[in-house]
Each structure stands twice: as C-alpha cells, then as structure tokens.
Amino acid sequence: xxxxxxxxxxxxxxxxxxxxxxxxxxxxxxxxxxxxxxxxxxxxxxxxxxxxxxxxxxxxxxxxxxxxxxxxxxxxxxxxxxxxxxxxxxxxxxxxxxxxxxxxxxxxxxxxxxxxxxxxxxxxxxxxxxxxxxxxxxxxxxxxxxxxxxxxxxxxxxxxxxxxxxxxxxxxxxxxxxxxxxxxxxxxxxxxxxxxxxxxxxxxxxxxxxxxxxxxxxxxxxxxxxxxxxxxxxxxxxxxxxxxxxxxxxxxxxxxxxxxxxxxxxxxxxxxxxxxxxxxxxxxxxxxxxxxxxxxxxxxxxxxxxxxxxxxxxxxxxxxxxxxxxxxxxxxxxxxxxxxxxxxxxxxxxxxxxxxxxxxxxxxxxxxxxxxxxxxxxxxxxxxxxxxxxxxxxxxxxxxxxxxxxxxxxxxxxxxxxxxxxxxxxxx
Ligand code: UD1
Numbered sequence: 379x380x381x382x383x384x385x386x387x388x389x390x391x392x393x394x395x396x397x398x399x400x401x402x403x404x405x406x407x408x409x410x411x412x413x414x415x416x417x418x419x420x421x422x423x424x425x426x427x428x429x430x431x432x433x434x435x436x437x438x439x440x441x442x443x444x445x446x447x448x449x450x451x452x453x454x455x456x457x458x459x460x461x462x463x464x465x466x467x468x469x470x471x472x473x474x475x476x477x478x479x480x481x482x483x484x485x486x487x488x489x490x491x492x493x494x495x496x497x498x499x500x501x502x503x504x505x506x507x508x509x510x511x512x513x514x515x516x517x518x519x520x521x522x523x524x525x526x527x528x529x530x531x532x533x534x535x536x537x538x539x540x541x542x543x544x545x546x547x548x549x550x551x552x553x554x555x556x557x558x559x560x561x562x563x564x565x566x567x568x569x570x571x572x573x574x575x576x577x578x579x580x581x582x583x584x585x586x587x588x589x590x591x592x593x594x595x596x597x598x599x600x601x602x603x604x605x606x607x608x609x610x611x612x613x614x615x616x617x618x619x620x621x622x623x624x625x626x627x628x629x630x631x632x633x634x635x636x637x638x639x640x641x642x643x644x645x646x647x648x649x650x651x652x653x654x655x656x657x658x659x660x661x662x663x664x665x666x667x668x669x670x671x672x673x674x675x676x677x678x679x680x681x682x683x684x685x686x687x688x689x690x691x692x693x694x695x696x697x698x699x700x701x702x703x704x705x706x707x708x709x710x711x712x713x714x715x716x717x718x719x720x721x722x723x724x725x726x727x728x729x730x731x732x733x734x735x736x737x738x739x740x741x742x743x744x745x746x747x748x749x750x751x752x753x754x755x756x757x758x759x760x761x762x763x764x765x766x767x768x769x770x771x772x773x774x775x776x777x778x779x780x781x782x783x784x785x786x787x788x789x790x791x792x793x794x795x796x797x798x799x800x801x802x803x804x805x806x
Contacts, residue, residue, distance in 0.1 A: 382767040382781060384758035385790040386740055389626035392787050396614045396632045397778045398422035398448065398607035400429075402569035404472035405546050406576050406607060407432045408479045410452040411441060412553065413580055416602025418452045420576075423607060425778040427771070431466040435473065438464070453602075460484040463522060468493045470775070474502060474543055477523055478550030481514060487525045491518070500706075508535045508548030512555050532557035532596055540565050540676040545592070546573050552594040553582040561592040567677040568637045572608045579603040611637040612749070613777060615684045618642075618661050620756045620784070622650045623691045627662040628787055635659055640680045644670055644688065648695060667691065669699035669734050676705070686712050686753040693721040694760055695734040703728050712750035715743045719761055740765035745772045752777060759789055 410418040433443050442453040460480045467473040467490040480487035506516050514527040532555040545564040552559035574587030580600035586592045614633045621628045635654045648667040653660040674682040682705040692699035703709050713723045719738040724731045740763035745751030751773035758765030781791045
C-alpha cells in the first residue's frame, strides 16, 4: 500500500505533456477483440492501471497483446472465449464494453458486472435496452451479464438518458448487426467519436458520431489497423485547474483545445489567463480567483469528471461558488475529506455551496475515487504544510506518472510506502 506525500504552496512553472485519453483507451482496447483479421496497432495508450487490467483480460480471452512504450499491438484473430470474468473485470467500469464487443464477434458474451468509481447508482439498463433491440437475449446470473443472440439485427434505439457507456456498447454490437442501426439521444463525448473512428478504420460503417444521431450499417468483418488515441481532456483539465489553484504559468501540451472549451471558459470567468495554440494551451494565474457556478452535463457541457477538481479551486477562490451535479448523485463525498483542510462547503441534495477560504492546511486524506483523488492532490499542492493521501490505487487507475508530471512543474510531491505497513513489515 503506497501513499502520496505533498508539501504544498509552491507555484507551478514549465510544461506538461498530456497522455492518451483513458476513457477512449478503455473502450478501444475491448473493441479490438472484434477484429478477426490482422493486428490493431494502437498508439498513445496511457500508462494507467485500467489499461493494465484490460491487457490482462484480453490475454485471458486468448488475444496476443504486446506493449512497446505507449503502443499496444493487439492480435485477436485467435480469440475463442466469450467469457470475461475475474477480479480485473469487476474492478473496473469499462469492462462492460466487452459485452458489446464479444457479442459482435461471437453473438455471445458472459461478462462479470462492472465496478469502477463509487459515485452513485450506475445502472446499465440503457446498455441492456439497446442490445435487446438488436435481438440479444440478456440475463443477469451469478453476478454476470449473460448475453446471447441467434443473429444481431439493426433497429432504431432512442436512449432514455444520455450515456457514454450505453452509446459505445450498443455501437460496438451494431457494427456486425444486419442492416442499419440508428442510435438517438446519444453521448457526443470526444471519446465516443474516437471509438467510432477506430472502428471505421477497421472497416466498420459508422456515421454521425459526435452528433445526436449515430447511424451504423452492419459489416461482416473488421480488419487490423494503426490508430492513435486522442489526448485526455480530463487529465489536461486536471493540470489546468492545478495551475489555476497554485498560481504560476504552464504550457499544457499534446491536447485538442476544442475538447476543453467548457473548462477553459470557466477558468477565464474565474480570472485565469489562457492562450490557445493548435495543440497546446498556456495557462497563467497570479492572483486569487473569483468564485463561479457550474452545472455538470454531457459533452459539450461541463464534465462531471472535472467537477471534483474545480471544487478545490472554488474552495480557495473569492466569494461563493455553487456546483450543481446533474450526472451522478453521489459525487460530493470528497468534500468530507477536504473539510479537514479547512474547506467551507454545504451540501444540499445535488448542489454544493462553497464559500471560498484564503488558505487550506495540509492533513491526512483518503482518496475516495479516481477524480476525488486528483482533487485531493491539487488541494495538497495548494495547502500549507504536509498532506498525505492514501488509497491512491484509485488515482493510478486513470493518471499516468502523476507525481512525476507535477514534480517537473516544481511541486514537492512524492510516493512512499504507507508507514503503517512498513512498521507492520518490520515487526514480522
Ligand atoms: C462514463 C465515463 C465517466 C464519466 C461518465 C459521464 C468511462 C469509462 N467512464 O461513465 O468517467 O464520468 O461517462 O461523463 O468512459 N445511466 C443510466 N443507465 C445506463 C447508463 C447510464 O441511467 O444504462 C445514467 C448514469 O447513472 C448517469 C448517466 O446516465 O447518471 C451518465 O452515465 P454514463 O454516461 O453511462 O457514464 P459511464 O459510461 O458509466
């Protein structure tokens, strides 16, 4: 068990390179099992635990997976199994993409129910509704999704809620469905478009990803391809918020500025100076920022994944800020930890009302989920004195080299063994 130690109050200077998008990678890697001919060479793969888990899962299914730095070579031609189970499968959210991908390949899938961050009730009814419309028979048995179809047939599906997972999962299965599938009220996130681009490069026929309606014309097979994953807009937002909170001047490199528009707009409203270039953003902050209000919503709205991170910035800004969380009902738990540092917040249902304070003080914190963990790192970087963060396995699920990237910007942050465990080891 490791922990992260931060000695805060340093401004951040320099540049940081953003890695490939976690939420695109964790969908594209399962999608590679649909390729029965040739190899998929996938570049810009982030070095994170969720990717490591998927690599192990694909190998268990029978795929040959080779990793060379940030490139993954997946050869799925010899996969025979349609059963994905075990700890890795139920320890991550995105393993649900194996349902759509294995159904497309084998017309059968048995996949353990997914886990992931505990940020509210995370049903998969829309995934099931969409797959059933394609002719799939689905049951939940012994903690697994058991799905089977004689054949997949295209249909029109209107999702009741805008869901990233359901949009991608049904899109995967529909690639091999006979005829045309029309998906309406879909998610428009950049990673949805990235997955569609990857599938099209393999030979799928998907049109409209990134708009409200996706049209998929079924094909008979997919072949290998070379693909590069888009940059991670949530990782980029995390570093932007950190610079805004700690002060300083940092160039955020390898990004698509368009994907960050809602975040950039809020930072400008708070008083941050931002210069946009083709594939980078310079962010400069040298004074205390103004509080703002945000409401999370599907892309292109303000991302729920950045809500916890901007929550820290609001906590040290002037005046009152209000967060309305409209996607996940239980995404304010991190404030219970931040209160120990002096954060002044009141939770009223799905709203957090934050009165900015002029300083935070370091203390011991427990990362409650992935983005909460990132928020706690930023809080530690802002706070006076030492902050110690445990349960950092949540952070490792989604942030590559996070301490190293912050250290290069001048932060005093390092990883160490949990002292309790060290003492225990000495005793035995
Ligand atoms: C994905 C992202 C996650 C992000 C979230 C919202 C991945 C691996 N994770 O999660 O980082 O926070 O999108 O942008 O890409 N819902 C239903 N029924 C369903 C599916 C979803 O009611 O079948 C609801 C959820 O409870 C939630 C909303 O729809 O309120 C959006 O969820 P969804 O977009 O599906 O989130 P995930 O795909 O789990």
